[in-house]
Amino acid sequence: MYTRDEALAVRDRLYGLLDGMDAVDNPGPFRVVVCGAGPTGVETAGAIAELRNFDFETLYPGIDTEQCEIILVDMAPTVLGPFDEKSRNAAHRALEDRGVKVLLNQAVSAVEENRILVKNTKTEEEQWIDASLIVWSSGVGVPPEVKEWNCLLYTSPSPRDKRQS
Numbered sequence: 001m002y003t004r005d006e007a008l009a010v011r012d013r014l015y016g017l018l019d020g021m022d023a024v025d026n027p028g029p030f031r032v033v034v035c036g037a038g039p040t041g042v043e044t045a046g047a048i049a050e051l052r053n054f055d056f057e058t059l060y061p062g063i064d065t066e067q068c069e070i071i072l073v074d075m076a077p078t079v080l081g082p083f084d085e086k087s088r089n090a091a092h093r094a095l096e097d098r099g100v101k102v103l104l105n106q107a108v109s110a111v112e113e114n115r116i117l118v119k120n121t122k123t124e125e126e127q128w129i130d131a132s133l134i135v136w137s138s139g140v141g142v143p144p145e146v147k148e149w150n151c152l153l154y155t156s157p158s159p160r161d162k163r164q165s
Contacts, residue, residue, distance in 0.1 A: 002040070002137075010135055014048065017132055022062040030068045033116055033131040035108050036138030037074035038081070042091050044135055045072040049098035070100045071129065074138070075107035075121055108138070 014032070021030055034045040049070045056065050072079070072095060078088045079095065079102065095102055103118065109126065110117040116134060119126045 010044070010133075014133055018060050018063065022060040024062070028067065030063065030132045031071065031130060032069070032133045032135065033071045033073060033129055034135045034137060035073050035111075035116065036136065037072050037076065037079040037102070037104070038137065041072060041074070041135075041137040042079055042095065044137055045070050045100045046095055046098055049095070049100045053098060071103060071131075072100055073103045073106050073108060073116070073118055073129075075105065077104055079104070111136075 017030070032045075032048050034041045034048075051059075052065055052068045052070065056063055056068070079092050080088045083091075092102060105121045106118040107121055108116055109119045111134060114132065114134075115128050115130045117126055117128050
């Protein structure tokens with residue numbers, strides 16, 4: 001997720017899934033996994049947690065907030081890696097205070113429909129995590145190995161590009 005349109009698509013997908021769950025008796029668990037603990041991932045996980053904590057009772061009375069889990073995953077040892085230590089610690093605490101489960105040192109090895117595979121960067125243990133919604137917010141560049149796949153890569157045009165066309 002990098003552009004406004006992508007953020008709106010995530011919002012619409014999230015609300016659509018929640019609307020569907022709210023219409024079902026005993027819908028079961030709902031898990032959102034946000035991959036990437038940079039500014040976008042931290043903000044996304046926190047915003048979804050606040051939606052759950054403050055708005056579910058009104059917007060989705062049929063969904064038990066205890067059944068809704070938000071997980072933030074990153075291969076780095078901290079959230080907001082480029083920021084100073086005080087900011088990283090404050091963000092981590094704020095996420096946990098909102099009920100976000102923060103999984104650090106966890107590299108995403110595979111993504112499939114409704115689940116991701118994470119590998120602990122220290123122990124190399126792998127674990128599948130089931131998810132109702134997976135949000136990818138990790139990095140803005142193309143990894144070198146992907147560049148070697150000889151495929152066409154699309155990036156969203158900037159607002160400036162749209163004005164000129």
